[in-house]
């Protein structure tokens with residue numbers, strides 16, 4: 312007899328701990344726990360009350376054997392009734408016969424006939440914080456164990472519930488925060504935050520709106536600083552994949568021999584030193600979007616593997632033969648002329664056409680000069696807020712900004728404005744206040760240029776860039792990674808430019 316009831320208790324406790332980890336739904340898990348107590352231990356009308364720390368009210372969050380209406384009525388304040396008393400004292404209470412107990416308020420109205428029913432009420436406590444109480448009804452007959460046994464079992468149930476409620480609270484907080492962050496990202500990367508009224512830019516926005524809702528591969532083309540990454544994020548956060556991850560990979564920043572592993576991952580033991588399985592970026596982007604930035608820098612060997620991803624939607628981790636299915640939208644970007652790269656054999660033609668399903672070319676700032684005032688206003692407002700200033704710009708200065716060629720495009724414009732807001736001595740930016748502090752010269756105007764002039768301009772820009780690179784190399788003892796950092800570019804980009812400009816280190 313004794314043994315039988317012990318094993319029943321154990322079974323019930325195991326079942327309670329199982330149902331409490333079944334989901335992250337508070338009400339559902341707690342209701343299942345109360346149902347278990349009723350079905351396996353004949354503890355009827357089990358209720359879980361949780362304390363609202365703000366209102367100080369105890370509310371039934373889950374119950375078994377009570378109607379919705381009865382649950383709704385079950386509210387107590389600290390110190391009120393038996394339930395309220397238990398939360399106040401932190402001690403369990405046992406009422407042998409609720410018909411004889413004036414403190415028993417029967418607020419839910421669920422017991423028309425109270426005689427002969429005993430009532431047990433146990434606090435739920437986590438790290439000495441009172442979270443709530445559990446209560447059950449019990450009709451004691453001879454074959455049941457004693458009250459002490461019941462209090463002991465309910466004490467264990469209550470500590471299991473406390474652990475679960477503690478975890479659930481952490482989960483709920485993290486979940487609320489994640490939802491809030493996602494909402495902020497969706498707002499931030501939305502069409503209204505893309506500045507530009509020009510027809511050229513408006514047609515970009517039209518394309519963005521159209522393709523955002525699809526899973527189509529998109530190739531973003533445009534000079535440095537024209538907004539390729541911003542558009543890529545907007546495409547993701549305005550797409551049905553917005554809840555999934557956005558994983559950006561800068562193909563130029565990764566060393567050539569690591570790119571493949573970074574993208575596709577590697578199995579443990581795939582090469583010497585691979586002591587653990589590595590998850591690649593494609594796998595991490597599951598359900599979301601992968602942004603392959605500077606795709607033109609991708610080595611030919613990796614291009615072949617990427618082509619397979621696009622064609623067959625599968626890949627393998629390095630050192631594994633098991634194909635992994637890809638559920639990822641691909642957005643690629645480059646500031647190179649990929650067709651030229653195809654012609655010179657540096658970029659696979661088949662991959663080019665696969666990526667080019669939808670291509671969006673972002674116009675340079677000099678092609679949409681009429682947008683400059685809008686962008687200036689937008690960034691002034693933003694930096695005024697950031698630096699708590701209230702700076703305006705003269706018409707003359709605005710004209711100066713409109714005439715400049717902005718080889719670094721919007722990034723350069725934004726940096727210039729930020730610097731000016733920081734440096735401004737009064738509330739007005741005048742023409743002579745403009746700090747033309749880019750790696751390009753302020754004299755490189757591009758208004759109404761012929762193509763010959765444009766050529767001279769790009770030669771000029773290149774000459775300046777070459778000189779800056781040489782200086783940075785000298786200043787950093789020819790350590791390329793340091794020089795690259797000083798220039799604000801990646802070591803691979805620096806390597807590319809050293810080759811492009813034929814800079815010979817040993818002759819410097």
Ligand SMILES: Nc1ncnc2c1ncn2[C@@H]1O[C@H](COP(=O)(O)OP(=O)(O)OP(=O)(O)O)[C@@H](O)[C@H]1O
Nearest residue numbers: 504505506534535536537538539540541646721722
């Ligand atoms: N239409 C726009 N409206 C407002 N800000 C913009 C717009 N386009 C780009 N920007 C801003 O300009 C900066 C550069 O944009 P982004 O990094 O997307 O350029 P990119 O084309 O990826 O440049 P790179 O080729 O050098 O990587 C960012 O700060 C971005 O927020």
Ligand SMILES: [Mg+2]
Nearest residue numbers: 536539540604
């Ligand atoms: Mg970019």
